[in-house]
Amino acid sequence: MNTETHSRLASFVWSICNLLRGPYKRNEYRKVILPLTVLRRFDCLLAPTKARVLAEYPKIERKPETVVRSLLEKITGRPFYNLSKLDLPRLLDDPNHLAPNLNAYINGFSKNVREIMERFAFDQQIAKMAEKNLLYEVLKKFAAIDLSPERVDNVQMGYVFEELIRIGAEQSNEEAGEHFTPREVIKLMVNLLLSPERDLRKSHVVKTIYDPACGTGGMLSVAEQYIRALNAEVNPHLFGQDWNDESWAVCKSDMLIKGENADNIVLGDSFTQDDFKDHTFDYMLANPPFGVEWKQQQKFIEREAETLGYKGRFGAGLPRINDGSLLFLQHMLSKMRAPQDGGSRIGIVFNGSPLFTGDAGSSESNIRQWIIENDWLEAIIALPDQLFYNTSIATYLWMLTNRKEPRRKGKIQLIDARRFFVKMPKSLGNKRNKIGDPADRPSEPDQIGDITRLFGNFQDRETRTFTEEDPITKQPVGKVRIVSKVFDNRDFGFHKITVERPLRLNFQTTAEWIARLETERGFINLATSSKKNEKARLEEIEAGQRRQDEIRKFLARFAEMHGATLYKDREVFLTALREVARAASVRLSASELKAVLSALGERDETAEICRDRNGNPEPDPELRDMETVPLKESIAEYFKREVLPHVPDAWIDESKTKIGYEIPFNRHFYVYEPPRPLEVIEADIKTLEREIMGLLAEVTGSNEVPR
Numbered sequence: 001m002n003t004e005t006h007s008r009l010a011s012f013v014w015s016i017c018n019l020l021r022g023p024y025k026r027n028e029y030r031k032v033i034l035p036l037t038v039l040r041r042f043d044c045l046l047a048p049t050k051a052r053v054l055a056e057y058p059k060i061e062r063k064p065e066t067v068v069r070s071l072l073e074k075i076t077g078r079p080f081y082n083l084s085k086l087d088l089p090r091l092l093d094d095p096n097h098l099a100p101n102l103n104a105y106i107n108g109f110s111k112n113v114r115e116i117m118e119r120f121a122f123d124q125q126i127a128k129m130a131e132k133n134l135l136y137e138v139l140k141k142f143a144a145i146d147l148s149p150e151r152v153d154n155v156q157m158g159y160v161f162e163e164l165i166r167i168g169a170e171q172s173n174e175e176a177g178e179h180f181t182p183r184e185v186i187k188l189m190v191n192l193l194l195s196p197e198r199d200l201r202k203s204h205v206v207k208t209i210y211d212p213a214c215g216t217g218g219m220l221s222v223a224e225q226y227i228r229a230l231n232a233e234v235n236p237h238l239f240g241q242d243w244n245d246e247s248w249a250v251c252k253s254d255m256l257i258k259g260e261n262a263d264n265i266v267l268g269d270s271f272t273q274d275d276f277k278d279h280t281f282d283y284m285l286a287n288p289p290f291g292v293e294w295k296q297q298q299k300f301i302e303r304e305a306e307t308l309g310y311k312g313r314f315g316a317g318l319p320r321i322n323d324g325s326l327l328f329l330q331h332m333l334s335k336m337r338a339p340q341d342g343g344s345r346i347g348i349v350f351n352g353s354p355l356f357t358g359d360a361g362s363s364e365s366n367i368r369q370w371i372i373e374n375d376w377l378e379a380i381i382a383l384p385d386q387l388f389y390n391t392s393i394a395t396y397l398w399m400l401t402n403r404k405e406p407r408r409k410g411k412i413q414l415i416d417a418r419r420f421f422v423k424m425p426k427s428l429g430n431k432r433n434k435i436g437d438p439a440d441r442p443s444e445p446d447q448i449g450d451i452t453r454l455f456g457n458f459q460d461r462e463t464r465t466f467t468e469e470d471p472i473t474k475q476p477v478g479k480v481r482i483v484s485k486v487f488d489n490r491d492f493g494f495h496k497i498t499v500e501r502p503l504r505l506n507f508q509t510t511a512e513w514i515a516r517l518e519t520e521r522g523f524i525n526l527a528t529s530s531k532k533n534e535k536a537r538l539e540e541i542e543a544g545q546r547r548q549d550e551i552r553k554f555l556a557r558f559a560e561m562h563g564a565t566l567y568k569d570r571e572v573f574l575t576a577l578r579e580v581a582r583a584a585s586v587r588l589s590a591s592e593l594k595a596v597l598s599a600l601g602e603r604d605e606t607a608e609i610c611r612d613r614n615g616n617p618e619p620d621p622e623l624r625d626m627e628t629v630p631l632k633e634s635i636a637e638y639f640k641r642e643v644l645p646h647v648p649d650a651w652i653d654e655s656k657t658k659i660g661y662e663i664p665f666n667r668h669f670y671v672y673e674p675p676r677p678l679e680v681i682e683a684d685i686k687t688l689e690r691e692i693m694g695l696l697a698e699v700t701g702s703n704e705v706p707r
Contacts, residue, residue, distance in 0.1 A: 009152070010163035013037055016141045023132040030168030031246075032129070035122040036142045037164060038253040039106070041157060042080065042113065043088045044148040049076045050087070057083055069110060079262060084108025088143040098139065099130040112252075112262060119249035119267065155228075158221065158258040165216050165250055169389070170428050181215070181287045181349070182387060184435040184448060185397075186222045189285055189347040191452040192381070192399055194226055196345075206235045210281040212270040212331055213288045214240030217251030223283065224260075239264045241275055270331060271297045271324075274313075280337040280344065286328060287349040290391060294324035301327065316370035317363030325354050326367050329398070333376065336402050343403030352394045352665075355380070360496035360660025368661040372412070372489050376400045379413040379455055382665055384421035386432040394418075396665070399455075407458060412492065415454050416483045416669045419466045420447040460486040471676050485668055492663050493631035497639070498656040500619035502609040502649055505601040507573040508566050509559040513600050517555070522595035523548065554586045555596070569608040570601070609649075619653070631659070 017029040024032070046053070052075050060068055072081040086105045094101060103126060106117050117123075129135040147157065166183060199205055209223045220238045227236045238260055242248045248267045255262040266275040271294065294301065298321065305314040313334040319326045329348055336344035358364025371377050381397040388395065421433040422444055436447035454462060462484040470477045517523050527544035529537040558580045567573035577596075581588065588596065603622070610618045629638045635652070643650055 007163055010160050013164060014167050016138060019134055019138050026171045029171060032125050033164060034168060034250055035117060035120040037161060040088060040142045040145055041147045041257055045078055046076055046082055053081055054085065080110045080113045080256060082108045088139060092140055092143060095136050098135050099126050102126055116249045116252050119245040154259040158254060161254050161257050162221055181218055182431065184437050185387060186219050188435060188448045188451060189397060190223045190226045191448060192455050193283055193285055193345050193347045195452055195456060200227055200230050200234060204233050204235060207283065208237045208239060208281045209283045210239040211286050212241055212328060213286045214242045214251055215247045217254050219285045221254065239276060241266045241268060241270045243269045269297065271327060272300045280335050283345050284332045284335065285347040288325055288328040290351045291323050293322045294327060295321055317366040319364050323353055325350050326364060339403045343401060346400040348398050350396050350398060352396065355663040355665055360658040365660040369659060372492060372661055375404060375410060375489060376402055377412050378404060378408060379415060380663060381415040381451065382418050384418050384433050386430060389429040389431045392430045410489050412487050412489060413458055414485045414665060414668055417451045420451055454484050458486065459484055472680050490631045493659060493661050495629040495635055496658045496660050497627050497629055497635060498653045499625045499627055499643055499650050500653050501623040501647055502617035503620040504604055504607040505570055505610055506566055506568045506604040506607045507600045509555060509563050509600060514555050514559060517595060517599040520595040520599050522591045550586060551592065554584050557584060568604065570610045
């Protein structure tokens with residue numbers, strides 16, 4: 001059965017949806033079509049051995065469940081069985097009891113199939129179709145489809161089922177992006193993940209593939225197809241986890257249909273319920289949800305990070321609560337095989353946030369630093385926009401490995417593939433573009449292959465020519481663009497230094513400046529109380545008010561003696577202040593003195609530097625600045641060249657220096673486009689004005705344009 005035949009059979013199955021119109025919306029059709037396709041396939045697979053299973057079961061039904069399962073699966077030759085005397089065609093013999101009989105038939109399956117139907121919530125669809133008098137006709141259509149292994153083998157049936165998944169996802173539009181990645185994106189990911197591999201053609205090679213957010217299993221399926229296309233004797237083992245019930249049911253059904261070990265597809269949250277805790281994998285790939293918060297899992301994740309550190313999954317850091325993308329990546333990195341055991345390769349889809357979110361010292365920056373300094377990041381590919389069903393934001397594909405080729409060691413490749421797309425004939429939600437693939441449509445350019453070649457070439461400043469509109473002539477022209485750049489790991493690291501400048505203040509005790517004391521927090525707090533007892537509270541407030549009056553009188557006396565003097569040295573001012581304080585028997589506390597100095601002081605570039613007890617300059621928080629120094633550059637040389645010529649009194653607070661890592665992708669591929677000539681802009685404005693005048697004339701039915 002070729003691809004065209006797969007699509008034709010899938011289209012025929014999907015055509016049954018015509019019966020559902022009215023009671024069901026288009027995005028709900030999959031809730032009926034997918035579980036019934038699974039049931040019909042299993043029905044056909046079990047038909048040859050059904051009589052033997054029914055005859056054998058009474059003899060063994062008292063044995064332990066595991067024994068019963070093992071014996072019956074030996075008879076069926078499948079990892080499931082059914083103990084009901086009914087099948088889909090026989091169910092039609094009793095239309096008056098169709099719904100309860102169908103439920104009874106489903107309950108006759110082995111536990112693994114029953115769990116799938118439960119997660120599909122198919123009993124609800126049975127009840128709905130029965131209520132709307134649709135059940136008999138829909139079931140009749142499915143019972144007439146021959147999905148026996150003689151007509152459709154496991155691989156072919158997998159293609160059919162995956163085509164149904166794709167159609168169902170596209171019908172859902174907005175929902176699709178939550179659990180379904182566009183097929184051409186998956187194909188590109190798998191190409192990049194597996195194209196460097198040299199041992200996939202070896203006879204009977206065994207490879208494990210894992211997706212911690214597997215959704216409906218698209219990535220696992222395409223990876224399997226890729227490997228089997230290279231080598232029919234290869235033995236890929238697929239593993240996945242997802243916490244969406246319906247997606248898990250679809251994925252597990254797909255595995256059972258294809259004869260895979262469906263027990264390797266588990267339901268649950270990968271963060272709090274890691275069902276593959278002690279596993280490592282050859283290949284891992286994922287498209288985790290963008291920008292999803294991890295508040296529900298926060299306590300569990302924080303506890304693991306605190307107790308296990310790098311021995312657990314999240315030792316490098318915890319990103320901000322509203323985006324768990326980097327948690328998924330750390331989870332996958334924890335499952336890499338040791339390099340001496342063959343190592344691992346990882347592909348993951350992100351939005352732009354993991355590239356640059358978080359300053360030096362933040363968890364996001366620390367995670368990037370951990371990855372890059374371990375030399376795991378191989379390449380990042382910027383994908384075209386409007387590629388996914390439920391988002392039009394920029395997306396990036398990260399490729400990582402702990403066994404880089406010698407030429408890639410200490411290097412990171414950036415590929416700008418944002419222009420590698422063709423327009424969709426029809427938009428699907430936010431998806432208006434796709435990456436060209438002749439295998440999908442012969443007329444499309446092989447853009448998946450071209451991006452894969454760019455990755456394989458690993459050339460710095462490799463170019464491609466794209467057809468773009470000239471901003472002046474509006475005509476299509478060919479423009480050469482750099483699409484691949486290769487960097488050293490350290491190119492993405494930087495020192496964040498804190499540049500301090502000295503605090504310089506002058507002081508004067510005019511009435512206006514003394515009045516500012518009333519707004520100082522330290523002075524206001526003198527007349528407040530936190531005591532609950534009303535009497536004690538009032539007494540404390542009264543005592544504070546008396547203290548405020550003492551300070552006011554003290555400053556008034558100082559003003560009488562020194563009010564006209566402008567002090568440009570804080571030490572000289574403090575000496576004068578202390579002399580008057582001693583004479584007046586007033587002793588200011590540290591907080592009171594701080595309030596007085598804040599009220600009476602004013603920044604003055606011509607004043608002397610304020611110094612601490614050790615004679616060191618005090619920094620002025622208002623003049624503090626941050627500078628970013630590339631890791632490859634000397635901080636001292638940068639400071640001497642970029643800072644001191646402008647502020648010669650500045651210094652670096654080395655205790656605050658931090659290392660950060662970010663990947664400013666757009667900056668590295670920025671292309672300056674000069675502004676259009678003024679006459680071209682004016683011509684466009686006049687054209688627009690004429691169009692508006694014409695539209696207004698049509699609306700008003702007059703040649704005059706209303707003001």
